[in-house]
Amino acid sequence: MAEVHRFDPTVLREYDIRGIVGETLSALDARAIGRAFGTIVRRGGGAVVALGRDGRLSSPAFAEALGEGLASTGLRVLDVGVGPTPMLYFAVHHLEADAGIQVTGSHNPPDYNGFKMMLGKASFFGERIQELGRVAAGGDFARGEGTVETVDLFDAYVDRLLRDFGGGRTIDAVWDAGNGAAGPAMAAVAARLPGRHECLFAEIDGHFPNHHPDPTVPKYLTQLIDRVRAGGFEIGIAFDGDGDRIGVVDGRGRIVFGDQILQILAADILAREKGSTIIADVKASQSLFDEIERLGGRPLMWKTGHSLIKAKMVETGAPLSGEMSGHIFYKDRFYGHDDALYVALRLLDILARGGRTLAERRDAMPEAHNTPEIRFDCPEHRKFEVIGAVKRQLAEEGAEVDLTDGVRVKTGDGWWLLRASNTQAVLVARAEAGSPGALEARKGDLVRHLERAGLVVPEEL
Numbered sequence: 001m002a003e004v005h006r007f008d009p010t011v012l013r014e015y016d017i018r019g020i021v022g023e024t025l026s027a028l029d030a031r032a033i034g035r036a037f038g039t040i041v042r043r044g045g046g047a048v049v050a051l052g053r054d055g056r057l058s059s060p061a062f063a064e065a066l067g068e069g070l071a072s073t074g075l076r077v078l079d080v081g082v083g084p085t086p087m088l089y090f091a092v093h094h095l096e097a098d099a100g101i102q103v104t105g106s107h108n109p110p111d112y113n114g115f116k117m118m119l120g121k122a123s124f125f126g127e128r129i130q131e132l133g134r135v136a137a138g139g140d141f142a143r144g145e146g147t148v149e150t151v152d153l154f155d156a157y158v159d160r161l162l163r164d165f166g167g168g169r170t171i172d173a174v175w176d177a178g179n180g181a182a183g184p185a186m187a188a189v190a191a192r193l194p195g196r197h198e199c200l201f202a203e204i205d206g207h208f209p210n211h212h213p214d215p216t217v218p219k220y221l222t223q224l225i226d227r228v229r230a231g232g233f234e235i236g237i238a239f240d241g242d243g244d245r246i247g248v249v250d251g252r253g254r255i256v257f258g259d260q261i262l263q264i265l266a267a268d269i270l271a272r273e274k275g276s277t278i279i280a281d282v283k284a285s286q287s288l289f290d291e292i293e294r295l296g297g298r299p300l301m302w303k304t305g306h307s308l309i310k311a312k313m314v315e316t317g318a319p320l321s322g323e324m325s326g327h328i329f330y331k332d333r334f335y336g337h338d339d340a341l342y343v344a345l346r347l348l349d350i351l352a353r354g355g356r357t358l359a360e361r362r363d364a365m366p367e368a369h370n371t372p373e374i375r376f377d378c379p380e381h382r383k384f385e386v387i388g389a390v391k392r393q394l395a396e397e398g399a400e401v402d403l404t405d406g407v408r409v410k411t412g413d414g415w416w417l418l419r420a421s422n423t424q425a426v427l428v429a430r431a432e433a434g435s436p437g438a439l440e441a442r443k444g445d446l447v448r449h450l451e452r453a454g455l456v457v458p459e460e461l
Helices: 027-043 059-071 085-094 127-138 154-162 183-191 218-231 258-272 286-294 306-316 340-353 358-363 380-397 436-452
Strands: 017-020 048-053 076-082 099-103 112-119 147-150 173-176 197-200 235-239 246-250 277-281 298-302 320-322 328-330 374-377 400-402 407-411 414-420 426-433
Touching: 027 048, 027 059, 027 099, 027 112, 027 127, 048 059, 048 085, 059 076, 059 099, 059 112, 059 147, 076 085, 085 099, 085 112, 085 154, 085 340, 154 183, 154 340, 173 183, 173 218, 183 197, 183 340, 197 218, 218 235, 218 246, 235 340, 246 340, 246 358, 258 277, 258 286, 258 320, 258 328, 258 340, 277 286, 277 306, 286 298, 298 306, 306 320, 306 328, 328 340, 380 400, 380 407, 380 414, 380 426, 380 436, 407 436, 414 436, 426 436
Parallel strands: 048 076, 048 099, 076 147, 173 197, 173 235, 277 298, 277 320
Antiparallel strands: 017 112, 099 112, 235 246, 320 328, 374 426, 400 407, 407 414, 414 426
């Protein structure tokens, strides 16, 4: 009889597998994920898979079960141990593995955990994750006698991160890992850089006792901001729980948002490679796209989602891309995946080679009046219906609409966005304009269309 396994329907997400430990996700699920993913790897001709994990309390047990499942399909499993998700991506390249899988809850609450995967050198997402679920439900697993080997590539990873840092003037920095998986590598990198460096919360602790590791939430940056200001540092750098998203603050304690970071990085590339495509997600400021074009680049607006962005980079040959969420991807001199430590070093390198501080660079950016990303609940079965209804309303009005991901409506003095999240039962809204009054008008447009679609308008609008 086939050994079937059915996952809780909520855990197979668009970009990864994710659930609440002990409720929707267990070590038995981890073993089944190993068997199903291993089957897909084996039947695709693969023989070697890299395995890593973050520092969450449930990750050791999940990684052990996952390794057993992978090995049961006949794979050679290379266990690289605890580290950020980008170290697992690096392992696939460095060890010439056929696939990789990381046990990580990323920036989710402590009681969550999950799995991020790559097959070959590409993200494993969308329909492929659903395929994994079907393999498990069918019980038709590959079988063999594989092995699990421990591989230490921490030093090789740190060396690779530092390879593209050339240096120049001294930059003083504060680093904050939030007790996430990037902590030890962060401390090792900072110790080898010139200048004054302080590391906050570099010890891995799955309880996250100091603050939650999510650099997109301003309240989780307060300790970093306080230290930067008090110590007279030029920059503060923060990481999420698995080290693939970055947060940055300048010497005055101001947050430098994802699209602003991307603008600085893009200017560096376009100074060397005119005509390059630079990709940003639909939530990014119009000023970013305008600046890329002014610098001789080809701006490309694309769908939100780290796996979707990575796939578009491969398709277009873009050397750099990024999201408002702090996922930034370098193909220029790197592998094309999102590694926040690597991004931090490229940013420091740009600052070290230039004469302007980070605060001065931020001051030079055009002032825009915008909302933060506004997320509000909408039932799963309704969220795409609402987007469809708003599209029809806008078509009737003859509005200028970009349909890349939801609707991004351009007006004479700004824009507004409404899109459905691919990972949660929420809608996402944002608006931007050249003046406070124009911003209120764009927010009014959003309110009007949401009300026409029969939704309760979020308080932030």
